[in-house]
Amino acid sequence: KQEVTQIPAALSVPEGENLVLNCSFTDSAIYNLQWFRQDPGKGLTSLLLIQSSQREQTSGRLNASLDKSSGRSTLYIAASQPGDSATYLCAVEETSGSRLTFGEGTQLTVNP
Amino acid sequence: KAGVTQTPRYLIKTRGQQVTLSCSPISGHRSVSWYQQTPGQGLQFLFEYFSETQRNKGNFPGRFSGRQFSNSRSEMNVSTLELGDSALYLCASSLLVASSGANVLTFGAGSRLTVL
Numbered sequence: 001k002q003e004v005t006q007i008p009a010a011l012s013v014p015e016g017e018n019l020v021l022n023c024s025f026t027d028s029a030i031y032n033l034q035w036f037r038q039d040p041g042k043g044l045t046s047l048l049l050i051q052s053s054q055r056e057q058t059s060g061r062l063n064a065s066l067d068k069s070s071g072r073s074t075l076y077i078a079a080s081q082p083g084d085s086a087t088y089l090c091a092v093e094e095t096s097g098s099r100l101t102f103g104e105g106t107q108l109t110v111n112p
Numbered sequence: 113k114a115g116v117t118q119t120p121r122y123l124i125k126t127r128g129q130q131v132t133l134s135c136s137p138i139s140g141h142r143s144v145s146w147y148q149q150t151p152g153q154g155l156q157f158l159f160e161y162f163s164e165t166q167r168n169k170g171n172f173p174g175r176f177s178g179r180q181f182s183n184s185r186s187e188m189n190v191s192t193l194e195l196g197d198s199a200l201y202l203c204a205s206s207l208l209v210a211s212s213g214a215n216v217l218t219f220g221a222g223s224r225l226t227v228l
Contacts, residue, residue: 032215034217036219041200041224042221042222043116043118043202043219043220043221043222044202044204044219045219046216046217046218046219049216089155091155093215099145099157099160099168099170100147100155100157100217101157102147102154102155102156103154104154105154
């Protein structure tokens with residue numbers, strides 16, 4: 001059974017700092033991995049999707065990497081801003097379809 | 113273009129009652145999936161529907177059921193509510209990108225259910 005773990009559970013940083021969020025998964029036979037953002041009381045917003053054949057994806061200040069062999073992904077946020085404060089979730093999809101296995105999330109606070 | 117719409121956004125029920133939640137997907141999306149989010153268990157997959165057929169099902173008791181209509185709108189129903197059913201229920205619609213094979217999900221804002 002696939003298990004997804006995110007470290008750290010919570011992170012507080014000053015504005016402007018670069019930071020890395022970690023995600024690990026137990027079964028490397030994944031179809032793709034996605035990073036989502038969730039604001040309090042809201043739904044999920046997709047940030048980046050990395051297919052199993054890819055090593056990384058970039059969008060603006062966000063960069064996500066994927067190492068299937070080691071079962072790890074990282075989300076790098078450059079020059080963090082208070083508006084980046086949210087919970088970040090990673091999720092793996094094992095076969096083509098919309099069933100995702102989520103990690104518990106990292107709650108990020110960026111202080112002005 | 114309109115996003116995924118979930119109704120109601122908030123509701124309060126008592127133990128033993130039943131509840132029906134609705135999800136309207138993005139126009140053109142034929143797949144709808146449901147997730148339950150709780151502080152203790154995180155996000156857990158409930159079920160997925162495609163073209164009115166349940167294609168995947170998570171590990172939830174039979175009290176949890178769903179269906180999809182011909183216009184792709186979906187409903188989920190929870191019968192005989194328990195305190196532990198209090199959660200944020202999220203619906204996502206998806207579109208398979210043929211060129212890449214990637215399944216891009218768009219989530220709604222969720223329906224927050226409180227069971228007293």
